[in-house]
Amino acid sequence: MQLTPPYAVYLGNATDILGLKMAASIAYWRPELCVGEIKGPDCTVSTGLQSLSLEEAAKAGAKTFVLGFNNAGGHIDPEHFAIIQEAMALGMNIVNGLHDKLSDQAELSNAAAQYHVALQDIRHPTTRYRTGNGAKRTGKRLLTVGTDCSVGKMYSTLALHKELEARGKPATFRATGQCGILIAGEGVAVDCVVADFISGAIEALTPDNDPAHWDVIEGQGSLFQPAFAGVTIGLIHGAQPDAIVVCHALGRTHVRGLSDYALPSITETIDVNLLHARRTNPNCRVAGICLNTSAVDEQTALEVCQAYSDETGLPCVDPVRHGVGPIIDHL
Amino acid sequence: MQLTPPYAVYLGNATDILGLKMAASIAYWRPELCVGEIKGPDCTVSTGLQSLSLEEAAKAGAKTFVLGFNNAGGHIDPEHFAIIQEAMALGMNIVNGLHDKLSDQAELSNAAAQYHVALQDIRHPTTRYRTGNGAKRTGKRLLTVGTDCSVGKMYSTLALHKELEARGKPATFRATGQCGILIAGEGVAVDCVVADFISGAIEALTPDNDPAHWDVIEGQGSLFQPAFAGVTIGLIHGAQPDAIVVCHALGRTHVRGLSDYALPSITETIDVNLLHARRTNPNCRVAGICLNTSAVDEQTALEVCQAYSDETGLPCVDPVRHGVGPIIDHL
Numbered sequence: 001m002q003l004t005p006p007y008a009v010y011l012g013n014a015t016d017i018l019g020l021k022m023a024a025s026i027a028y029w030r031p032e033l034c035v036g037e038i039k040g041p042d043c044t045v046s047t048g049l050q051s052l053s054l055e056e057a058a059k060a061g062a063k064t065f066v067l068g069f070n071n072a073g074g075h076i077d078p079e080h081f082a083i084i085q086e087a088m089a090l091g092m093n094i095v096n097g098l099h100d101k102l103s104d105q106a107e108l109s110n111a112a113a114q115y116h117v118a119l120q121d122i123r124h125p126t127t128r129y130r131t132g133n134g135a136k137r138t139g140k141r142l143l144t145v146g147t148d149c150s151v152g153k154m155y156s157t158l159a160l161h162k163e164l165e166a167r168g169k170p171a172t173f174r175a176t177g178q179c180g181i182l183i184a185g186e187g188v189a190v191d192c193v194v195a196d197f198i199s200g201a202i203e204a205l206t207p208d209n210d211p212a213h214w215d216v217i218e219g220q221g222s223l224f225q226p227a228f229a230g231v232t233i234g235l236i237h238g239a240q241p242d243a244i245v246v247c248h249a250l251g252r253t254h255v256r257g258l259s260d261y262a263l264p265s266i267t268e269t270i271d272v273n274l275l276h277a278r279r280t281n282p283n284c285r286v287a288g289i290c291l292n293t294s295a296v297d298e299q300t301a302l303e304v305c306q307a308y309s310d311e312t313g314l315p316c317v318d319p320v321r322h323g324v325g326p327i328i329d330h331l
Numbered sequence: 332m333q334l335t336p337p338y339a340v341y342l343g344n345a346t347d348i349l350g351l352k353m354a355a356s357i358a359y360w361r362p363e364l365c366v367g368e369i370k371g372p373d374c375t376v377s378t379g380l381q382s383l384s385l386e387e388a389a390k391a392g393a394k395t396f397v398l399g400f401n402n403a404g405g406h407i408d409p410e411h412f413a414i415i416q417e418a419m420a421l422g423m424n425i426v427n428g429l430h431d432k433l434s435d436q437a438e439l440s441n442a443a444a445q446y447h448v449a450l451q452d453i454r455h456p457t458t459r460y461r462t463g464n465g466a467k468r469t470g471k472r473l474l475t476v477g478t479d480c481s482v483g484k485m486y487s488t489l490a491l492h493k494e495l496e497a498r499g500k501p502a503t504f505r506a507t508g509q510c511g512i513l514i515a516g517e518g519v520a521v522d523c524v525v526a527d528f529i530s531g532a533i534e535a536l537t538p539d540n541d542p543a544h545w546d547v548i549e550g551q552g553s554l555f556q557p558a559f560a561g562v563t564i565g566l567i568h569g570a571q572p573d574a575i576v577v578c579h580a581l582g583r584t585h586v587r588g589l590s591d592y593a594l595p596s597i598t599e600t601i602d603v604n605l606l607h608a609r610r611t612n613p614n615c616r617v618a619g620i621c622l623n624t625s626a627v628d629e630q631t632a633l634e635v636c637q638a639y640s641d642e643t644g645l646p647c648v649d650p651v652r653h654g655v656g657p658i659i660d661h662l
Contacts, residue, residue, distance in 0.1 A: 131558040131559070132557050132558035132559075133557070133558065133589065134557030134558065134586075134589050134591065134592055135591070136591075190526060191525075191526050191527040192525055192526065192527065193525070193526050194522075194523055194524070194525060194526070195521060195522050195523065195524050195525070195526050195529050195561055195562045195565065196522040196523065196558075196559065196562065198526050198561040199557055199558055199559075199560070199561065200558065223564070223607075224610060226463050226464070226465030226530060226568045226569075226610065226611050227462040227463035227464065227465065227527075227530055227531065227568075228462070228463075228527065228530075229530070229564045229565065229568055229607070229610075230526055230529040230530065230561035230562060230563075230564050230565030230568075231526045231527065231561060232561075233554070233560045233561050233564050234526065234560065234561030237557045237558075237560055237561075238557075255465075258464065258465050260465065260466070260467075261465055261610075272606070275603070276554075276560070279555060279557065279560075279592075280557050
């Protein structure tokens, strides 16, 4: 799945920044890939990108029109079809990270053929993967894992990649979800791959590389998450990580959306992830802990990070507040 | 995925019984569902079912024509299209457990529409599943797990189900692979479900039931198999098993097809499977061990089973040689 920047980022009629996961991610991590944002008539929020009309975005050179909003059902309201068609008429590909496929809509498919542009439904892999083979690959790999979903794995992965690059180390961010794919311009939505091919897809995503090169791989789900652990273990086996970084959101006590399921401790998370990671890379170790401390004040955040660090002997930081320098030092 | 017996079992031009996994499974476990087998002109083997022409099978009341052969690529040679079309003309549905889809072939799809019959590509789930929710369900569940793929999980599961029924216990065999689906007449090919929905599919397959009822669930893959562990952990989480039965093939030292990967010990297999099973069912315990001892003589088989039993404190049997009575006793 390869995308073509620069992007025109469409916000639809969003009235809440939490409904703009795709748009906010690309605006934060790769503003240089965006010509600006385009608001629907009822949109009341902004990502901070320059606000443009569709025609202005085209003039600024936008090659791809990105659906930047999300919603619970992953549904695309037909109210957006008109502007999608106009964007195609202006020569833009369309990127969609929602569950619903644009390519299932005959009128949009026909228009895409007419204008020689692509409808890129990035949650739906088009590659035919092979099953994993567990064969050792050259190069180094880091994978983020977590106590739960939505604890900051993508943010942490991107921060770790950025820090490696800042230190002049050869490194590539490897995206496994729709927001990450938009940021990287390529990747695989691993939760949408057929179950037989989860680890095979990750092996393909992170192929042989120079011995000193780091693939910094976006984790998904959690081994303790009753819905999504299959994705997680396949990611771990396929990644053959040399290092894992454990992510956790402070204050969360139960699995998101499943109040019957308590979160594992950091120590338990480390133990079980290492158990499985060492199946395909016996030398895997833990590089550190990334803590989302947004629920507490600055002083408490420092104290909690220090306490986790004392307990585990590992660097523990909030990537937003403290950066990830100590984890890269430890790597 | 619901099938309609009785079946006419087509062997193609098979010259080796190992190339007839689907046919041999249904002939062994549910001969009463089969009107007979149909051989291609170059077929040299038999499942033991009565050999019939297609017309004789139709007269005997066959409702479904089953492709009984398999091959490495999961490919369907167009040489079989003619007899498939004839079977449809005689009013039969077509069941295909190979990777290639019959429904991708326009001439077959058109013929199916013309004759009002179904092309059932049972490796390709058509149900739209929801993600798992881990909510506790009523009724009891047993799941087979293994040290590897192809160690006899389906055979063991069916033997356990048969023994429960023989004792008058309410029980249902729940199929998770193509051969099992053929035997049960329904089920889900869990390795072909989209990764996000693995455990959700198993929750749907094994819904609330009477408190005394056992769902006896066919396991897949292994937590130690670098290609397929995602399927396995999703199955475990979705099944919420009250009991697991560990399957192993004696003499196998490495993961099938992956010579770099040693098999785990039985003890390790028990520990890691229980760890994950107890995430969704804290009361899960091990009911016993099923050993495929076909590589050794009768006396050695008994000694090895006794040794495993002494080591683990669990009943250990070869389901083929000894039956699974002691495991059901222990349950």
